[in-house]
Amino acid sequence: MAADVAIPHRRRPRRHVGRYALLALGAFVVLFPIYAALVVSLQPAGRLLEFPGQLLPTEPTLEAFRTAFDRGSLGRYLVNSAVVAVLITAAQVLTSIAAAYAFAFLRFWGSQLVFLVFLATLMVPTEVTIVANFETVESLGWLNSYAGLAVPFFAFAFGTFLLRQAFLGIPRDLRDASALDGHGHWGFLRHVVVPLARPSIAALALFSFLMAWNQYLWPLLITDRDEYRTVQIGLKTLTSSSVSDFPVVMAGTIIAALPILLGLVLFQRHIIRGLTAGAIKG
Amino acid sequence: MTHRNRLLAGALALALLAGACGGDDDDAASPGGDTDETPAAVDPERCPVDELEQVDEPVTITMWHTMTSVNAEELEAMVADYHASQDRVRVELVFTGSYDETFERYRTSARGQSAPDLVQLEETTLQQVIDSETAVPAAACIEAAGYDTSDHLPAVLAEFTVEDVLWPMPFNISTPILYFSQRRFEAAGLDPANPPTDLDGLLEASRAIVATGTSPQAFSLETQAWYVEQWFNMAGEPIVDQRNGRDGRATEALLEGETGQQVFDWLSTMLGEQLVLDVGRNPSGSDHFFAIAGNQASMTIGTSAALGGVYDALATNPGLEEEVGLGVAPLPGPTGGGVVPGGAALWLVDRGEPLRVAAAWDWSAWLNEPEQQARWHGATGYIPIRTSAIELPAVQQLWAERPGFEIAYRQVAESANEVGGPVIGGYPGFRDAVEDGIERLVQQGADIAALLPDIDTAATEAIQDYNELVGG
Numbered sequence: 235m236a237a238d239v240a241i242p243h244r245r246r247p248r249r250h251v252g253r254y255a256l257l258a259l260g261a262f263v264v265l266f267p268i269y270a271a272l273v274v275s276l277q278p279a280g281r282l283l284e285f286p287g288q289l290l291p292t293e294p295t296l297e298a299f300r301t302a303f304d305r306g307s308l309g310r311y312l313v314n315s316a317v318v319a320v321l322i323t324a325a326q327v328l329t330s331i332a333a334a335y336a337f338a339f340l341r342f343w344g345s346q347l348v349f350l351v352f353l354a355t356l357m358v359p360t361e362v363t364i365v366a367n368f369e370t371v372e373s374l375g376w377l378n379s380y381a382g383l384a385v386p387f388f389a390f391a392f393g394t395f396l397l398r399q400a401f402l403g404i405p406r407d408l409r410d411a412s413a414l415d416g417h418g419h420w421g422f423l424r425h426v427v428v429p430l431a432r433p434s435i436a437a438l439a440l441f442s443f444l445m446a447w448n449q450y451l452w453p454l455l456i457t458d459r460d461e462y463r464t465v466q467i468g469l470k471t472l473t474s475s476s477v478s479d480f481p482v483v484m485a486g487t488i489i490a491a492l493p494i495l496l497g498l499v500l501f502q503r504h505i506i507r508g509l510t511a512g513a514i515k516g
Numbered sequence: 517m518t519h520r521n522r523l524l525a526g527a528l529a530l531a532l533l534a535g536a537c538g539g540d541d542d543d544a545a546s547p548g549g550d551t552d553e554t555p556a557a558v559d560p561e562r563c564p565v566d567e568l569e570q571v572d573e574p575v576t577i578t579m580w581h582t583m584t585s586v587n588a589e590e591l592e593a594m595v596a597d598y599h600a601s602q603d604r605v606r607v608e609l610v611f612t613g614s615y616d617e618t619f620e621r622y623r624t625s626a627r628g629q630s631a632p633d634l635v636q637l638e639e640t641t642l643q644q645v646i647d648s649e650t651a652v653p654a655a656a657c658i659e660a661a662g663y664d665t666s667d668h669l670p671a672v673l674a675e676f677t678v679e680d681v682l683w684p685m686p687f688n689i690s691t692p693i694l695y696f697s698q699r700r701f702e703a704a705g706l707d708p709a710n711p712p713t714d715l716d717g718l719l720e721a722s723r724a725i726v727a728t729g730t731s732p733q734a735f736s737l738e739t740q741a742w743y744v745e746q747w748f749n750m751a752g753e754p755i756v757d758q759r760n761g762r763d764g765r766a767t768e769a770l771l772e773g774e775t776g777q778q779v780f781d782w783l784s785t786m787l788g789e790q791l792v793l794d795v796g797r798n799p800s801g802s803d804h805f806f807a808i809a810g811n812q813a814s815m816t817i818g819t820s821a822a823l824g825g826v827y828d829a830l831a832t833n834p835g836l837e838e839e840v841g842l843g844v845a846p847l848p849g850p851t852g853g854g855v856v857p858g859g860a861a862l863w864l865v866d867r868g869e870p871l872r873v874a875a876a877w878d879w880s881a882w883l884n885e886p887e888q889q890a891r892w893h894g895a896t897g898y899i900p901i902r903t904s905a906i907e908l909p910a911v912q913q914l915w916a917e918r919p920g921f922e923i924a925y926r927q928v929a930e931s932a933n934e935v936g937g938p939v940i941g942g943y944p945g946f947r948d949a950v951e952d953g954i955e956r957l958v959q960q961g962a963d964i965a966a967l968l969p970d971i972d973t974a975a976t977e978a979i980q981d982y983n984e985l986v987g988g
Binding site: 278279280281282283284285286305364365368369372377451454455458467470471472473474476477478479480482 | 578584585586587588589608610611612613614617620621624625628629630802805806809810811812822824825826828829830831832833834836837
């Protein structure tokens, strides 16, 4: 069996060795810090002081995880982060699809200009808008609410840009064909555009989720109460410059990163397709 | 502070000052005015402590704080005990991130309905909060309540006093100290009972440590403007004009003075002889300690706030604890003045409701009671700010087990500094200038004669940029 496969592709295994070695090296560089965090989280702080450090936890204990969970109120905060991240992701996908459709398939006066203005908003750093956003949200009475946490992020120029590029790759002939089938814009969008652009949409969804999950400054600014605080704030309450707290900090970091890592594993296929979509002409 | 943070800080400062413009004209007249009259801000009516005694319902106040981990847990426990002790005030704690983040949030919302009643901010924000005209000075409450401050450490009060007004109520105080390995001092033929007391002493001890091969480098150094400021304070030399900004608004840096020369010469020699292990800006606040634990160096200077964590971590690794033999000593440096305390204080926020100010004062004063200061010291390692606190069992017990804490306390208690550290509006830019300068010296071995004027110019620019913003 092995021989059957090997003979016709004699040169391939050798090429693969090099490629995989390179990939393994890359994976090591990326994964080692995560592994190091895990090791630190599993042992008493005093071990951390040893030089050059340890590759295997010598006295493993889950104490730090328990402390992190309680001290950082991570249970409640994880739920809040999940709610906010799901809301933001869903809204960004919807608004981006709608806006990208308009830019890709509708011809209207000044569409190029409007698109440029859209893109220009990517150049404005958060720092510039944060005071104005805060005042708006405060005047709407949205401090300490899911609305305040999520609504300001419902539209996202990068999402529109990403999907517009994907939509432009869809031949206009399909539009004509679907018009002949009696579909209007809405039908075309639902039955043709969205299914064809699914990889890009999945990539956008994951990207949005990641950004929403990692938000720190905004939730910190507009929430006071535990009912609405998110996991990154919980993480911050764990931090301290005290060496003895490092295991707890690392344990908290791992807890907060787990949902993202899981999502990455589950959606991996879509992300890779999404990011490379359009890179090769088919 | 990163450039990103600076951008944010700039935007926020503008936003806040836009709201504060109305008061600028009055301000212009007051700086430098050294009359004996009580400034208008210190009006006891802004803090009606008697009214608070007669409330039927408790007044609920919000306190923004930056405490994390064990410190946050202790603060929460203290709130519970305060509630049990009286029915006038209820405190709601809100964690608002780091000192920088808390200040940013404060600037964003100090004028809105979501402002706090009490906010814990670092000593570096003194001038900016005063300029924002959002705070009631603690001095107003001290006058209204007839509060006695004679038991407080003079250096602590001085640090938070500007133009003779005590602005925020001091709370969590720390000070830089020398950390060293007693075992390695012995190995290098140095006496651990007599650690270096000045910069020359540090240099000689460093030479001995490296010459005997005890550690590859002698001294691990984090890039911190705070230490440079402290050396000026220890020399009794102001680092900015107007007597460190205490008599009026500072307008220029004085980094080229005698102490500046001495400090940068010393650093240059230390670096030139490869005695220093540079840990950069040290964002984790721990790398300089790790260097000692791993015997890459034998001494460092760091904040006393880290002392508890260092003791705790060593306690979980007895072998290492024995091998290092932690030694603590006062910060070595020039003589003539004294160190000034660092850390944070509690600002009473003016939200147009004097009763809330009185309530916030009541809680701040409770936190300043000797019993609470003793307990806070025992749990967090911050220095007690009352002389009578140190006789209490919580402190005595801690000092018996961990003598380093007593050394940190004595350094502040016995400080001859009556001026206080620099009060600068553009503090972040000032510190950036000093730290950029240290970095240049460390990384490129810059020429001191050219370096110091550059640092001084950049620091003065930061001071003046801010002053222009407030029209001062």
